Structure formats: structure tokens, C-alpha cells
Amino acid sequence: MPDASFLSQKGSKAAQNPIRVDLKIYSEAMENLYHPKTNPSGTLPMNIAENQLCWEMLRERIQKVTREKNIPDWVANYTDSNGAPCFRKSTAEFLSQFLFHCPVDPDSLAFSVGATSVIEMTSFLLANPGDTAVIPAPSYPVYSGDIGNLPGVLRFDLQLPGGFKDSEYDFEISLLDQAKAEIESKGSQFRMLILTSPDNPTGKIYREDHLRKIASWCMDHQIHLVVNEIYGLSQIDITHPELQSDYPNPAPFVSFGKLMNELKSPFLHFWYSFSKDFGISGFRIGLLHSHNAALIQGYQNAGAGHCISNYTQWVMQEVLDDHAFLNSYFKEFKTLLTQAYITFTKGLKNLQIPFNPSRGSLFVWLDLSEFLEEKSESGEEKLWLDIYKKTSVLLTPSQGFGHQQRGWFRVVITSISPSEMEVALDRLKGFVEDQRGKSCR
Ligand SMILES: Cc1ncc(COP(=O)(O)O)c(C=O)c1O
Incomplete structure (x- = not known):
């Protein structure tokens, strides 16, 4: 040591x-x-x-860009620290078509180097040191460092009853009230609720009706709800004949982005990254989507140290614009x-x-x-x-x-x-x- x-x-x-x-x-x-x-x-x-x-498959498409296109001039210079406007526009269109299935405003997006950085930035902008983020257990171990190391936010692992056998979450909302009381009794504030859907490690999803109930509780209590859909397009085909019997009465996967578009609340936020669905963790592209204008503004003002390189943004913008691919x-x-x-x-x-x-x-x-x-x-x-x-x-x-x-x-x-x-x-x-x-x- x-x-x-x-x-x-x-x-x-x-x-x-x-x-x-x-x-x-x-x-x-x-x-x-x-x-x-x-x-x-x-x-x-x-x-x-x-x-x-x-x-x-992706490598071939990326190499087509770098082989056939000249690097545009803007790539060599500073750009908007929340992401180059043209990259935000292409990503908004991608999210709209492939994940949310509703319109996405490019100005509601802020990028930084991977979900890791996005989680850290968001936590620092939404919570004070010593505040608590509640996360249903089991969950991604690295959340602890991302919310804790620099933002100083504490992790509360919400224990859910029952074993591991279902493919969809369905916990009682009263568990959130209990967690709030417990956190406050220790002198901290329940500031954020973090859900991951599909989840790491269980692969479970949150159903739309359940998400609505959770969102409504969070808005009533002025607690920030962030849904991490980093695995949003890593969907297993449960209609496959070999799998159907493992999924009785499945609900469709509905992105939280769709609910956010409807509810437009300053307490609802969304994380995504290109590390998993695109398999390019080394490109370090992560994003926050929020209708909270102050959060996006704060992200822009404080996030310059976390910008993604313009070269990466340019290459991926070219790929994102090719919807047939x-x-x-x-x-x-x-x-x-x-x-x-x-x-x-x-x-x-x-x-x-x-x-x-x-x-x-x-x-x-x-x-x-x-x-x-x-x-x-x-x-x-x-x-x-x-x-x-x-x-x-x-x-x-x-x-x-x-x-x-x-x-x-x-x-x-x-x-x-x-x-x-x-x-x-x-x-x-x-x-x-x-x-x-x-x-x-
Ligand atoms: C739930 C979750 N969030 C965030 C990350 C970090 O992603 P990134 O590589 O984009 O920083 C991971 C990576 O495993 C993850 O599983």
C-alpha cells in the first residue's frame, strides 16, 4: 500500500x-x-x-467514417462542454427513434466521459455531501464510488423482500417511506433514488405502471428519481420459443424517457451510455437527460473537465445518423x-x-x-x-x-x-x- x-x-x-x-x-x-x-x-x-x-460490425461502420470522410474543422476546437450541438442532435434523434419512442430535445442532454462521470456529475449537482441515494439491492457496486468519492453522497441499499425469481420489479411503495424515515433518523436526507433498468446484476426491468407509482412518490416528496437505462437496448427476445415459458405474463419494456416526456418534472432524470448496448466502453460516452433546465445549465458550467473528445463525438455522430445501420x-x-x-x-x-x-x-x-x-x-x-x-x-x-x-x-x-x-x-x-x-x- x-x-x-x-x-x-x-x-x-x-x-x-x-x-x-x-x-x-x-x-x-x-x-x-x-x-x-x-x-x-x-x-x-x-x-x-x-x-x-x-x-x-460496429468497427467496420466506424472505419468507413474514418476512411471516407474528412475531419470537420469544429473537431479541432473547443465546443459546448455538454456536447457538440450536432452530436447532441444526432443522439436525441437516436434516443427518440430507438429507445424513448417520443420526441427528445437536444438541449435536454448533457454528455461526459461514460456513465461513471455522468453519475458523479449528477450526484454532485443534485445532492449535498452527507445526503443519501437509495438503490434497490442488489445493484452495481461501483455506484458507491461514483456517488461517494467526489460528491460525498451515501449509498442506502434498499432490501427487497422475496427471493430472485421474477424478471420484473414490483416492490411496495411503503418501502420508500420506511427508507426515508430510517435515513432521516440517522440525520441524513433521502435525496436521490437510483433505479437501473434492465438491472445490473439481475437483468430485471421496471414495469411502466410501477415506474409511474415510484415517480409519483418521488415528485410528491421532492426526491430526485434517476433511471439508468445503460442496458436499455440490451433486450433479450423473450418471445423466443426456448424462453417463453420462463416469462409468464411479461409486461413490455417502456423507457423512462417516455414517462419523463409526459410528466416533465424537475425531479425526474435519465442516464445512458454507449458502453454496453454499443459495446464501446473505451469510447467513454455517457449522457444525462433531464427536463430540469438548471441541472443541465449547472452541468454545462461545472462539467468542462469531463468533456468527451470532439473526435469521438464526430465519429459516433456519423454512425448515429445512419439509422439503417x-x-x-x-x-x-x-x-x-x-x-x-x-x-x-x-x-x-x-x-x-x-x-x-x-x-x-x-x-x-x-x-x-x-x-x-x-x-x-x-x-x-x-x-x-x-x-x-x-x-x-x-x-x-x-x-x-x-x-x-x-x-x-x-x-x-x-x-x-x-x-x-x-x-x-x-x-x-x-x-x-x-x-x-x-x-x-
Ligand atoms: C449500471 C451501470 N452504470 C454505469 C456503468 C459505467 O458505465 P461507463 O463505462 O459508461 O462509465 C456500468 C458499467 O458496468 C453499469 O453497469
Whole structure:
């Protein structure tokens, strides 16, 4: 551990807390990747939310831009810190056509480098240090750092009753009243509610009627509701014959952007990023959409340090304007995502490992509690490492998701190829059979 004694309090805390606990092991795994011929015993990292399913298709389209077009002059200069006007216009049109299905005003958008930066900026502009953001558990561990490190906002993991078996959320609104009372009793303010739909890690979605009830409660209590739809177009085709029976009476996915357009409240906000649906986490494009003009103005005034490079904005604007390409891209992505989901969950069903049915996202949330030596966080860590040691398949560790049920793990189904998925399933099968064999002996 480096000496952090000459840093600020926040600097010293940052020096001691990695973004996530699995980064070191992930780097090691990336140095020893599986290859059928050259490294058949290599690693299969399924812990980081990367989407590699359609990169070849997108790469080709991006390279067409860089090959055939001259870089426009504006790209070399400073532009609006909320995003170049032409990029905001193209993105507004993209959101309108592909996700919201209603008009989107380019001036209601503000961009910065990935959802990470957008979450940090929004939290700092909406909440005071010491205020609390409520997040239904389990949820994305990195929210803690994004809202906490610089904005100083606290995370409250809202525990929901029931196990993991449904593909749609449906919690009682009274849970929000209870959370508010608990937070206030500790001297803090319930300032923001953060929902992720489709969710990370469960793949669940929020139904429109449920979202309306939650939005109405938030507006009544003057609490900011932010819906993170970073996986909004990572939808699994639940009408597929092999999946239908896992989804009795499914509600359609309706983007929160559509409700916001109707309600036009200063308390309702939306996050998106190109990292997941487009699989370009390295491009660092994230956005806030809000009808709160002061928030957008504050974002512009304070966000100059987080701007996306104009070169990135230009290239992606060219791609976003090609709706024929986007149509075929998202059609292909849905087919490949659904196929990956079917392959993986079929493997789990064969092994009789329970999982939560996903409506979207890049994940399967599965129950390995049967293999825990101890029902505790350290028991989970031991199992996670044991699986990696014996199979070289790296799952996401459970730490930081904020839920209380022990033994559930997240698997990313889009970070490896279909043939690698077969290898991963085969190795997991070996692990499961070995463990079950041991417990029978
Ligand atoms: C729910 C959620 N929000 C935000 C992020 C961060 O996204 P970005 O790479 O755009 O910063 C992730 C990445 O996994 C995520 O799952």
C-alpha cells in the first residue's frame, strides 16, 4: 500500500480503495486468455460488463467514417462542454427513434466521459455531501464510488423482500417511506433514488405502471428519481420459443424517457451510455437527460473537465445518423444476446443451478449458495476464488452489490464468444459435479 499521508482526506481514501475488488485478478486473467489451440487451459473472464458480440460490425461502420470522410474543422476546437450541438442532435434523434419512442430535445442532454462521470456529475449537482441515494439491492457496486468519492453522497441499499425469481420489479411503495424515515433518523436526507433498468446484476426491468407509482412518490416528496437505462437496448427476445415459458405474463419494456416526456418534472432524470448496448466502453460516452433546465445549465458550467473528445463525438455522430445501420446492428445484437442467454441458461438448467430470469442486460444472476462452505461474505469470496482456481472461469465477486442473500453471483454472458461459452460451461459442469460428488462421499 503506497504512503497516502500527504494526500487530502478524500485522496487518502481513494488511494486505499480500488474501484472494484476483482481488478487485479482480472488483469492477471487477461494475460493468460483461453485459446483453443495455443492456450486451451487459459482463462475465461466473465466478470466485467463488456459486450463483444457485435464489435466487428460496429468497427467496420466506424472505419468507413474514418476512411471516407474528412475531419470537420469544429473537431479541432473547443465546443459546448455538454456536447457538440450536432452530436447532441444526432443522439436525441437516436434516443427518440430507438429507445424513448417520443420526441427528445437536444438541449435536454448533457454528455461526459461514460456513465461513471455522468453519475458523479449528477450526484454532485443534485445532492449535498452527507445526503443519501437509495438503490434497490442488489445493484452495481461501483455506484458507491461514483456517488461517494467526489460528491460525498451515501449509498442506502434498499432490501427487497422475496427471493430472485421474477424478471420484473414490483416492490411496495411503503418501502420508500420506511427508507426515508430510517435515513432521516440517522440525520441524513433521502435525496436521490437510483433505479437501473434492465438491472445490473439481475437483468430485471421496471414495469411502466410501477415506474409511474415510484415517480409519483418521488415528485410528491421532492426526491430526485434517476433511471439508468445503460442496458436499455440490451433486450433479450423473450418471445423466443426456448424462453417463453420462463416469462409468464411479461409486461413490455417502456423507457423512462417516455414517462419523463409526459410528466416533465424537475425531479425526474435519465442516464445512458454507449458502453454496453454499443459495446464501446473505451469510447467513454455517457449522457444525462433531464427536463430540469438548471441541472443541465449547472452541468454545462461545472462539467468542462469531463468533456468527451470532439473526435469521438464526430465519429459516433456519423454512425448515429445512419439509422439503417443502427436497425441492422440492434437486430443482430438482440439475436446474439438472446442466443448467448439461451446457451448459458440451458447449461445452468442442465446443472440444476437456479438463476433469475433476465429481461435484458449482459448478465445472468445465479445461485451458487449450495457450494458455500459458510453463508457469509468471506464464504462467498472463498467460493469465487475456488471456482477461478479450479476452472479459470472468472465470475464477478459478490462484494459490494449490497444485498443480504448469500451465494448469488453475476456472470457476464457477452464478454466471451459462443464457442468459449461452451468451454466455460463445460468447466463449470466439472466444478459442480466435483463439489456434489464430494458432498455425497
Ligand atoms: C449500471 C451501470 N452504470 C454505469 C456503468 C459505467 O458505465 P461507463 O463505462 O459508461 O462509465 C456500468 C458499467 O458496468 C453499469 O453497469
